[in-house]
Amino acid sequence: MGLYGRPLGGAGQVSKMHQPVNIRKFVKKSQKGERFKSTEENKALMRRLYEEVWSQGNLATIDELLAPDYVLHDPAHLVRGPEGFKAYVSAFRAAFPDLHATVEDQIAEKDEAAMRFTAHGTHKGEFQGIPATGRQVTLSGINIQRIVDGKIVENWVSLDALGMLQQLGVLPPLG
């Protein structure tokens, strides 16, 4: 059965895709020797990360949930390993001591789990060179994690960093 040029919709409808659409690299196959936890377990693991680590500041959970070779791809940072991630979380929580993250949605497939989240906090400590402003910030983001054998090995996050700086009053609203 081919993946290319399959007609969409019911009988009698014209095929909407006239050129082959190559999605082979997105059809997930297990790597030899890897065992996937269920998608529900992976979602629960992500919720623990957000609830225990981000919202409660429990850094010990990081050692439990992250693989030693963990990498976080944040557009502004490349964070490596559990210790690197502890420093990353600590910097945010020092700046926003009442930081709380809400899980808005979760989507998971095979070894990857995604989460849409909203984070709230009050800017009470220096953040990336910006002295405390006392302002409240609401930040949206989407996070993708690759999980192998119950440990997070790789993480990509996209955050509304621009919105955050605008809310802190560091940047004006832009066109």
Added chain:
Amino acid sequence: MSAEQQKMIIQHWVDEAWNNGNLAIADEVYSVDYFLHDPARPIHGPEALKQFVATFQTGYPDIHATIEDMIAEGDKVVWRYTVRGTHKGEFMGIAPTGKSITLTGILISRFVGDKVVEDWNNYDALGMLQQLGVIP
């Protein structure tokens, strides 16, 4: 609609609209009541989405989007993307700088049948503005 079919639709959207400038396919892919949750401003309907894409194509005439990864479950596809281009046209009120940008983001698309009805988008707008030299 299977996960693979949903992923194909997203790849088709990126290939045709973003990379080939064929914005008309927005009417095939997106529902009339389509809503995009974007941190900068919400977008309602395929016409507004076409304008959104067009502003990037005007600002970056050589724009090229690559889907790095896709995750599908139920009615949703999450796609991580990279957009590259050279700032040769006016963009968001910024006169052309000639600089190259690499913009990363993650988008979640919700399907009803074979149409996308709702999107949530997060991307590194800050990084893009820094690359343009607008923000230090």
